[in-house]
Amino acid sequence: MSESDRSTRGDDRINPRQIVDAFFSETGWKPFRFQISAWNAYDRGQSGLIHSATGTGKTLAVWMAPILSWLKQNRDRSRWNPKRPPALRTIWLTPLRALAGDTEAALRQPLESIGLPWTLDSRTGDTKASVKARLLKKLPTALITTPESLSLMLTHEKLLEQLATTEAVIVDEWHELLGTKRGIQTELALTRLRRLCPNLRTWGLSATLGNLDDAIAALVGQSPSAPAKIIEGYRKKKLKLRSVIPKHIERFPWSGHIGTKMIPQVAEELERIESALVFANTRSQTEIWYQHLLAKRPDWAGQIALHHGSLDASVRRWVESGLKEGRLKAVVCTSSLDLGVDFTAVDLVVQIGSPKGAARLLQRAGRSGHRPDAVSHMAFVPTHAIELIELAAAKDAIERRELESKLFHHKPLDVLAQHLVTIAIGGGFTAASMLDEVRDCFAYRDLTDQEWTWVLDFVVRGGQSLDRYPEFKRVRIENDRYTVQDKRTIRMHRMGIGTIVSDAAMKVKYLKGTTLGTAEEHFLAKLNPGDRFLFAGRLVSLVRIQDNAAYVKRANGTPDTVPRWMGGRMPLSTELSDALRRKLEEAAEGRLVGPEMKALDGLFEIQKRWSVLPARDEFLVEKIKTRTGYQVFLFPFEGRLVHEGLAAVLAYRISKHQALSLSMACNDYGIVLQSPSELPIESALATNLLSPNGLEEDIIASMNSTEMAKRQFREIARVAGLVHAGFPGQNKSNKNLQASSNLFFDVFEKYDPENLLLIQARREVLQFQLEAGRMKAALERIESCRLLLTEPPKVTPLAFPLLVDKLRERVSSETLADRIARLQASLEKAAG
Structure with a gap:
């Protein structure tokens, strides 16, 4: 409604719903049923999770709820004063600081259209120092921030009174945070806010989630002030x-x-x-x-x-x-x-x-x-x-709406230790009340008294083995209250808040100073001056590495290499693995549904002629002798990460039957075991080769689990505050950080073997790196399948990609492509 319309009517009393409907009308839309349902639930004081397809109006479904709430409380427009904006009412949490600018633009639109006297600001790691300083004095009516920045605000006791006026926290893209330590950091911060604001409403937005019940439990905690609601929006977007x-x-x-x-x-x-x-x-x-x-x-x-x-x-x-x-x-x-x-x-x-x-x-x-x-x-x-x-x-x-469920971290003590120091800096806590608060958090709902006592001891004196070192006595107890007073500890902790731990990165800059971006230290350290590589869409060559930056210049010709960033491998999900096996079963029955399956008709025909296309209740093993040795191909169709662990376990179990020289390769579909002598696969299959029994012990025996645990411990040590990445411009190298965390690992292993951070590192390796849970489930499924052991005359279409992966490891004067082309030609000739 325009100012002229209001003055003509001489009426400053507003109808909140008409105001909101008018805004939607201006944008050419009208509210959807699920949006109205969210507004009504919010009005009743409920928290909730909106699950709707991307691009279907989730943002307005939650953002208009606190706006409507304020309009109902402030119906007299004449009393709206932009010079005296309302105190903090809404916190909008985004998983990526890069999204803050776009989110701010989207949220500002209805504020300006309606003419609300609200202030809106963003506070992330990218925010200018002057803005951060201003926000430390006065928070806006609505604040866009990240989990890290919210935790950082909790270290400032003078902000707690302002945070206590919060009516709602909205967590955007909740599915991106779930199943991560950042998600648990968010859970802990939300639990703290609920203590400051007992009637806090917490709303999450998600587009693609399988386990909605767990997702909302993690969002609202164990004891929400009102029943939480899952609202389904557009489930099937065109x-x-x-x-x-x-x-x-x-x-x-x-x-x-x-x-x-x-x-x-x-x-x-x-x-x-x-x-x-x-x-x-x-x-x-x-x-x-x-x-x-x-x-x-x-x-x-x-x-x-x-x-x-x-x-x-x-x-x-x-x-x-x-x-x-x-x-x-x-x-x-x-x-x-x-x-x-x-x-x-x-x-x-x-x-x-x-x-x-x-x-x-x-x-x-x-x-x-x-x-x-x-x-x-x-x-x-x-x-x-x-x-x-x-x-x-x-x-x-x-x-079929079979979307992936998130695998949750279970009470990670490194995140809890960091959070306790955060709260100790921001005014402190008592042990009993803080334990109640922590157990209200979904991730720590079954935290034991022993674990709680251990974490308190760890932040107070560094635990059993670090008691002699003053720098690990971060929190002190005075009159039963846990606080932090040391200024250096406060500064170091604030700089290290967060759970994102990546390999150390260096800036990549032109000689004249323009920054192109960052590349990981492990890649740049291997380059020599003059080496050419693709970066930021340009071909550049390394000039020198100096002051934690790689200086480059434009180059011509062809690249010598391409940067390899860690974390690029994505595992095949459990749900997609199951769907993949279902499609293969259809093909085995001669049902090729859709253009993709029909395009592979020739491939399926050869696979069936030379071997088998397995049904879902069948497990295929192919035994083939090639020029390079004896090969056994196994096809669980469970994804590369599961197969990597399984390959090591199977090789270990076979070696217990007979001393063999074995090499392995795997992809998302199967595993190949190769030996210069014949593998005793029949006798191994007849005993415990594919049994889920004793899996964890065999994983530990077959892999360098100690070294993997050390690498995982580096992340835990940084999150828990044992090691520090360094001050801005003086970042420690990846090698330095690893050496520091390894030292702690070795000390704990020798003098404090029951250290709970050590136990956590081993658990996380099994759960997240080796996917031991999925490995066990896969073996349990395979154990109930009918075994199909075939001896094809040639390498089959399903086995061929695995054979190529083995060839990649061999040094040859021929190019890989030429070698493979000859193999393909030979197989095509045999197939006819």
């Missing part, structure tokens, strides 16, 4: 998924053999539309695809761009604004554009390679047609033929 099928499907495919050969077809796809996002699974892939697209279409220079998390923030912002304003035809990106940013102009999403999960596929597809009534279009580009089965399986999983 979605069109199709594959860009290679013009020639090889019946003996191998991982990566299609890859950039699909550039011409992808260019044709991009030619037909105005704007697209081209998703790759790793930052290295984005660099390669960007260069190949430019080489194919040099006239697109300036019209296509690159976006990933290691690029400088200014570069990323330029790309994002180019997409919004329609200046860019395509952006080659990673998960850095999975979330949040609203690009309504995007016509098409291209997915390079399998995203390894139905939820991730759905999330990315939703970046196009980012409106409730729009159709989301995705074109899937396989990097090898068998990935077409994964897309067909993902389509089925999405249709």
